[in-house]
Amino acid sequence: NVLMPMGWDAFGLPAENAAMKSAQAPAQWTYDNIAYMKQQLKSLGLGIDWSREVKTCTPEYYRWEQWLFTRLFEKGVIYKKTSTVNWDPIDQTVLANEQVIDGRGWRSGAVVEKRDIPMYFFRITQYAEELLSGLDQLEGWPEQVRTMQANWIGKSFGVRFAFTHGNDEKLWVYTTRADTIMGVTFVAVAAEHPLATRAAQNNPALAAFIEECKQGGVAEADIATMEKKGMDTGLKVTHPLTGEQVPVWVGNYVLMGYGEGAVMAVPAHDERDFGFAKKYNLPIKQSIQVAGEAFSTDAWAEWYGDKERGVCINSGKYDGLNYSAAVDAIAADLKAKDLGDKQVQFRLRDWGISRQRYWGCPIPIIHCPSCGDVAVPDDQLPVVLPENVVPDGSGSPLAKMPEFYECTCPKCGGKAKRETDTMDTFVESSWYYARYSSPQCTTGMVDKASAQHWLPVDQYIGGIEHAILHLLYARFFHKLMRDEGLVPGDEPFKNLLTQGMVIAPTFYREESNGKKLWINPAEVDVATDERGRPTGATLKADGLPVVIGGTEKMSKSKNNGVDPQAIIDEYGADTARLFMMFAAPPDQSLEWSDAGVEGAYRFLRRVWKAVSDHVAPGVVAAYREGELSTAAKALRFQLHQTIAKVDDDLGRRKTFNTAIAANMELLNALGKFTEQTPAARHVMQEALEAIVLMLAPIVPHLGQALWSELRPGSDLLDQAFPKADPAALVQDEIELVIQINGKLRGSLRVSKDADKATIEQLALAHEAVVKQLAGGTAKKVVVVPGRLINVVV
C-alpha cells in the first residue's frame, strides 16, 4: 500500500519526446504521461483511487480546520493576545520578515515600525517538552534537523527571581547564570515594560528614547545585529541577596515578548552586558574566577563567560562554588526569601497564526459587543472566502467587505462582526498529510480507521528550509489531533529526507516608490570576468543595467526560478529527470545550471542502443547457471556488485547520483564485452534487464519501453527490483594496496583466504617495498584485511 503525498510530477511531466523519437525510438514513445500512468496502474488492478486528491484551499478542508479551531479555542489551546509585528507605515500593512532588512523596510530607506495588534495564538509551548523529547525517537530523521529543532525549542535550566522596589513591588527576571548574581550591576527592561512606562511619565527624554526603541524590526536577526542602546530610568531596585540598590535601565535589546521583559545584567560575565557597560560607563564587578587567568575590565576575554571552569569569587558565602553548586545554593536562598526559584524555560514561543491576508482559512470567530469573541457554531461552518475580491495592496481585503464581516452573534443574536484575519497557511500545511488518509470524509477531519491504516507517513520529503517551522508545526498539530482522538501515534513522519535548495542568482531594479522589482535570470544577460565571476548584468529587453542580488533559493518573491520546461521540450522528461538526479545528491544545495544535460541524454541513447542491438538477433532468457568465460564471470561480478550498490543508494542512502553513475559504469563495461556465445548472450540479457529495472524509477518511460523490448508481453510494473546474487560476488583473488608511510606505492593480488602473516611476507618482498627499505628493516607493518598494507619505514 502506497500513499503518495506528492505532486503529479512524480510521474514525469507530460512532454512530447521529440528528441528521443528522432533517436530511433518506437512510435509508442509519445504519450500523455499522467493519462498513461493512470491507465497502466488501473489495468494492473492496483486499486488506485485517482479521486483521492487533497486540496488545502477548499471549503471542505476549511470546514474541518475551523471545526478544530473552535474546539481548541474553547479549550484555551488557542488564545488571543496582543503581539508586536513589523509595520509598514506607508502601506499601513504588516511587513513580512523578509521584507525587513536591518530594521529597514523593503523600500530603500524606509524605517520599519513595531506595532501591537491582536492575534490568535496556538499554545505550542504547552507541548515544548514533548516536542523536544520526541526528537530522540525520530531515528529516520536527519541529525541536522533534530539538532536544529532542539536548539529552536531551547530548553534551559535557570532561575527566575525578583528584585524588589517601592511598596513591596517585584521586578522579575530569568537567568541561566544565577551563579553570577553577585556581579549584577544593573537591570535592563524592555521599552514596553510597565516600569519603563512609569519612569517615562515625568521624563521626556526617556519617553523619546522609548519611542525610538519602537522603530526597527522585531525579527531575532534585527535585534541581534542592531546597535545596543539604553537609557537610565533613574529608578532603583533592591538586589535580593545583597540588598544593594541596582539601577534600572531601558535597553532596546530587551524584548517584552521574551521571558519577563527584563534581564539582570552582569557585565563581567556576559559579553553583551560587558559592551553595554563599557558604552554607558556602568560598573563591572567580577564574580567568577578561572584559575591562572587575570581579570581586566579593559577588554572582554572568552573565559569571563566560561561556566565549565569558573568558580565564584567576590561572592561572599558562595566563594569557591562551581556553576551548578552556586546555582543550587543561590536558588535555595532566593526561595527561602520567597523571591525566586529554579525554573525550566523554553526559547520556543507560542505560534501566532493571524494574518491580514485574503488567502488562508478564515478564522471562525465572531466578535460580539456583548458576548465577546464567540466561536462560529458547527452548523455555520465553513466560513468561506468571498470570491469577488479586488486586492488593493494594503491591508486585508476582507476587512473592507461588510458583506463578509457583518453578521449576527450566534449566542445573543445581536449585531456582530466576523473576524477578518485569516490563518497562517502553515496551519493548512500542518495536517494535509492526515487528510490524505481520508480525502472524501465528510463527517470529520479524518476518518479514524483510515488514519489508523495510513499514518504515520513512511517517507516525507521536503526542502531543508522547512527544517524548523513547518516540521515543528506539523509535529505539534499531529499531537493536537492525537489529543482530540483523531490520529494514531505521536509523530506524523517516520522518515524524513530534506532536500537541499536549488539556488539561482537574483536581479532587481529599484522602482520610483523605493520597492524592488525582481527580474528573472532568464531575462538578464550577465557579463563575467575571466574567472567567471559576474561583473555586471543588463536586462535583455532594454539593454540597461540591473542590480545583481545574492544567489538565493528559488522563490516566487525573488523571481529567480528556472523552468525545466526548456530541457523537457528539447530532450524529454526522462532526460530532464535523469539529469537532475545525476547533478548532486538530493540533500545538497545546488546552483542551477543546465550544463551536462547532453551527457544524460547521451547515456539514455546508449542504453537504448545497447538494448536494441542485443534484442536484434532475438530475445533470450536471462543467465541462470553453467560454465562462463573469465570475462563473463567478471561481468557478472560487476553486475551484482552494481545491483547491491544501487539498491543501497536508492533505498538507504538516497544518493541517486551515485546510483546513476554505477549504472553508467556497468553500461561502459557492457560495451567492452563482445563475446557472442549463447552463455554470454544470457549474461548480457541479465545485465540489460537489471539496468532497465534499476533505472526505471528515474526514467520510467524509457524503462517501460525497453522492458517491452527485452521481455515482450511482460510489464515492467510487475517486476521486482533486481536482487544481488551472492554467488556471483565470490572472488578467488583480491587486490591489496601497498602503502609506504601512508603513501601509495604499489599493489598486490592475493588469495581471498590469505592470512596476515602471508600478506605481510608478500608485501615485504614486493619490489617497491624492497626499493624503499634499501636494505633496512620496516619499523612497523599495518595490515588492513581486504584493503591495504602500510609499511612504516
Next chain:
RNA sequence: GCCCGGGUGGUGAAAUUGGUAGACACAACGGACUUAAAAUCCGUCGAGGCUUAACCCCUCGUACCGGUUCGAUUCCGGUCCCGGGCACCA
C-alpha cells in the same frame, strides 16, 4: 549576531566505518570515420618535476592555519567564505 549545513580539477561531483583523492559525467584538446557536417567511437585531461628504455618514477595538492594518527577530504582546535533558518515568503 545566533543555530544548522557546505567549501575537493576548467565545471557538476565521487571517495558509505580514518585506509588507493578526483569514480561517473560536462567542457576542452587530439585522433578515427565522413566529400562535409551531425551523430558515433578511441585517446588526453589536478599542479609541478624527471626520464625518453618504460604511459615509469618523484614532489605537492581536498578553503586557510595548526593538532591527533602508521595513515586525515573524513577526527579535534582556530580562521575565512558561501548557503539555509531566525518565528508574517511558505
